[in-house]
């Protein structure tokens with residue numbers, strides 16, 4: 001299939017991941033349209049992070065098929081998926097706290113350009129790294145903190161930095177695993193605004209427990225329960241689905 005024939009950025013069918021006896025994802029289908037923000041929600045242990053890892057290539061699936069813009073990427077390693085534009089966001093643990101904010105992003109730009117880390121010099125001395133890095137910081141509204149040591153950022157700002165580092169890879173699709181975890185309500189509000197701005201420019205698969213954020217941002221949602229998708233639909237469809245209320249949201253979400 002050519003890349004123009006499919007409406008899907010990402011099309012995963014029948015994904016299974018077993019850990020011994022435990023079936024973490026159990027014939028899971030998930031399809032994300034081009035430019036769509038699609039949320040993946042479900043109770044703790046439902047398999048959301050496992051599914052994100054299967055899609056990013058951090059782990060391989062025991063069964064199933066993954067297509068990205070029509071191409072079969074099922075057996076493709078993580079760096080090749082990233083090269084094609086499918087990228088999971090960096091985690092706070094991958095931020096270098098002793099380096100400036102812009103140098104962290106410049107490192108991510110450098111990784112994209114395929115240079116060896118051995119030849120790393122401070123970003124300030126290399127416009128080829130600094131300029132794209134600065135643009136990524138502008139997009140996540142962190143440009144005013146470019147020269148601050150990353151370790152001195154507030155928690156919410158570190159999560160913005162993770163997204164800036166992810167954008168350095170120029171992804172067409174972002175896999176975001178709980179970007180609002182540990183944030184204050186104010187920080188969460190800023191992250192919602194940021195994701196709203198990124199929406200449309202990138203296809204996004206978002207795992208998030210903050211239901212207000214999820215319901216305000218998502219074009220569609222998939223509810224995962226015991227590794228299986230229970231239902232996929234718009235926010236209104238999900239809110240009104242009796243199976244979802246019983247399995248997950250509870251009556252208070254109505």
Ligand SMILES: Nc1ncnc2c1ncn2[C@@H]1O[C@H](COP(=O)(O)OP(=O)(O)OP(=O)(O)O)[C@@H](O)[C@H]1O
Pocket residue numbers: 019022024042043044045046047048049050051
């Ligand atoms: N590396 C692993 N080895 C063994 N079991 C694992 C491993 N990773 C995840 N699991 C198990 O797989 C199941 C799904 O876990 P996963 O982290 O994907 O769920 P989740 O929906 O992301 O949960 P949460 O919302 O709490 O983050 C859980 O029962 C978990 O204990």
